[in-house]
Amino acid sequence: MTRHATRPIDGQKPGTSGLRKKTRVFMQPDFLENFVQATFDAVGGVRGKTLVLGGDGRYFGREAALTILKMAAANGAARVIVGQGAWLSTPAASNLIRQRAADGGVILSASHNPGGPDEDFGVKYNMSNGGPAPESVTAAIYKRTQEITEYLKLDAPDSDLDRLGESTLGDMVVEVVDPVSAYAELMESLFDFKALRGLFDAGFRMRMDSMCAITGPYAVEIFENRLGAPKGTVTHATPLPDFGGMHPDPNPTWAHELMDEMMGETAPDFGAASDGDGDRNMILGAGTYVSPSDSLAVLAANAHLVPGYKDGLKGVARSMPTSAAADRVAEALGLDCYETPTGWKFFGNLMDAGRVSLCGEESFGTGSDHVREKDGLWAVLMWLNILAVRKMSVAEILSDHFARYGRNYYSRHDYEALPIDVAEAMLGDLRGKLGTLKGTQTEGLTVESSDEFSYTDPVDGSISEGQGFRILFEGGSRVVLRLSGTGTEGATLRVYLERYAPGPDGLDHDPQQALAPIIAATEALVGIRARTGRAGPDVIT
Structure with a gap:
């Protein structure tokens, strides 16, 4: 059967990044299906469209992905590109939507929130530009959840999400892809990987804490395999459904193991952490913590040193709660600087219009117009590229920045x-x-x-x-x-x-x-x- 009768379920109003609830709420009968059908309806249906699907590997993610595939097929989608094992970091999903000219994507994540059967789960829809749905769309989704009477779901065996390649689900093509490769290639196109390899060849020491979350495979591939960092540079590298009991939020409180190491007597030269779905970052030097607001300002001041931004920035944007440190850099460089509400979708409009190429939020999120999401590993690579060029420590770069800009x-x-x-x-x-x-x-x-x-x-x-x-x-x-x-x-x-x-x-x-x-x-x-x-x-x- 394809058509399933249902009725509205309370509490399905999306927030700044989709709908987030306790995992067991999503596991209730019809809860996920209602929200997904309302989403499909609110974007004008998915008949004949190509979608991207994946998430951060948290508990219930695979089951949710299998359900969404059957619903996409029943709603007439032509193709769904899904990360192997239902894995895709949020910035990697944004990149795939853009690279493959998909019509949109469904991302299964509650970002930096804890995972597990008694913790959090989330679903959000990204538009064809790769960015989160704007408020007009999330409002339409919520309205539809309040009036829904049925959802469409194909009765069929589960797709094999572990085998790369194409298969069919009804009339729809399911394309399972390596979740890491396209993103790693994008990073290699933006940064000077030769200079970064030279950094590690010269004995540069780094610690990357992926917090048992989705960036583990990406960080191992980029830092250890492609850049030659020693094995073990990436810690907590295996994504786990409950993030190993960790709270995958890269801040000094939750990434305390990394903080202890970086503030210790034998600290590496550089430290970084990322969150559940890979869009946030924390930057550290030996004995030095870099606040997200300062990080954005430093990246803005030094972006011209990085190949992907050698021609300069179009403009800079920050969320209203983020400090004005980036404003001072923008003023000195003669760049436009925008102050937006919290939420990456506001930056997406500015980037699509060609007004800005660097954005950031105080909540450990920075990114650029290479995708339409904040991007944790991108920020780490920006810092590494700047360190390689300037041949200074993190502390020295911060000190120089404060002396210049206050x-x-x-x-x-x-x-x-x-x-x-x-x-x-x-x-x-x-x-x-x-x-x-x-x-x-x-x-x-x-x-x-x-x-x-x-x-x-x-x-x-x-x-x-x-x-x-x-x-x-x-x-x-x-x-x-x-x-x-x-x-x-x-x-x-x-x-x-x-x-x-x-x-x-x-x-x-x-x-x-x-x-x-x-x-x-x-x-x-x-x-x-x-x-x-x-x-x-x-x-x-």
């Missing part, structure tokens, strides 16, 4: 799994007093302005409201507060703190120490700890 002290404080009503009431109260904060003095700081960020897309004119609260202090300091759209339990409040030091003095403080007055002012103005009963944030990055 330093934006920056930190993000996350309060996780808050009661939703408490978080919403707290921000609702803040919304109500935004107009009265100007001139308020606290902790030696004076509020210059405050607002709730709204973005008008310069390409298509679409408006995105309610994108986070900003409190700006005189002298260039600020705090931003927003609820994250990537969690699956309660509410995650993200608090972004920033202070600019123009230099040459005051460039070497500990960030938390430098930000202490702003942290105290935020508590005085918003009352996070008082309202939530928390002693402090769960995660500091």
Whole structure:
């Protein structure tokens, strides 16, 4: 049977990166099928279309892929290109969509969220440009989930996802491809692999922590096989359904093994980590942590040293909560710099219009117009290429950068799994007093302005409201507060703190120490700890 009667299921509203829920929610009867059918319907159907399919290898991924293949066949798709074993990193999926001129793709991932039967799963749809569906499409998907009455699913044996090559499922072609090769070749076209091999031949030491997630096979192929890094350079290299019990989020809290090694007496020259689906990154030098905002700024300042960007950048974009460090580089280089809401789809519009070629978010995501997703291994290779050319350490490059552009002290404080009503009431109260904060003095700081960020897309004119609260202090300091759209339990409040030091003095403080007055002012103005009963944030990055 192809047609299956169903009815709407609550809770299928996509967030900034698709729909994320607990794995067992997705495993409920009809839950996955309803959402996938609603997605197919919302994009105008998939009859005669070519799709890309894959994910980060987390629990339930293979089963979900087999179901989606049968649904694509029943809905009349002509071809689905699927990564072997249902594996594809998110940037690799974006690349395949673009390289094969596919009509779109389904990515099975909850990104940096934990995996396993009692953890998280996610599904998102990417458009023909390789980027996440825009808000108009995710709104249409949600609307369709609320009115769905049936889904189409072919009754047929499961496809063999382990054997490379083509097979048929009904009238549809299933093409199983190596998930790594096309992406590795793209990287080789952008970077000077000869110079990078020379780096390792000269004894350069690196540690890449793939956190038992999808970048393991990609990192081994690129760093160990193609660039000649010693075997074992990549740790936690085998993707596991539960990520080995790890939380695959590349930040100092969750990638603590790498942090300990890089801050130790025998630290390698360079360290990096990536997340569940391969789109995030953390960069480290010996004894040196590079914040994502600083990383974006350094890459912007040095991109011309990398073959793929030797002619310069078209422009730079950052999410609103990300520090303004990249803005200072863009101004010095005469480049346009855009401030967007959180979510890579906003960058996609700018890249498609040829306005920017480098983008970044404070949440450990950087990328360029080579794909339409942030890309963890790409960022690592950018850093390696710059190190090879400049022949300096990570610490030396940062020090030189701060001396030239000044330093934006920056930190993000996350309060996780808050009661939703408490978080919403707290921000609702803040919304109500935004107009009265100007001139308020606290902790030696004076509020210059405050607002709730709204973005008008310069390409298509679409408006995105309610994108986070900003409190700006005189002298260039600020705090931003927003609820994250990537969690699956309660509410995650993200608090972004920033202070600019123009230099040459005051460039070497500990960030938390430098930000202490702003942290105290935020508590005085918003009352996070008082309202939530928390002693402090769960995660500091």
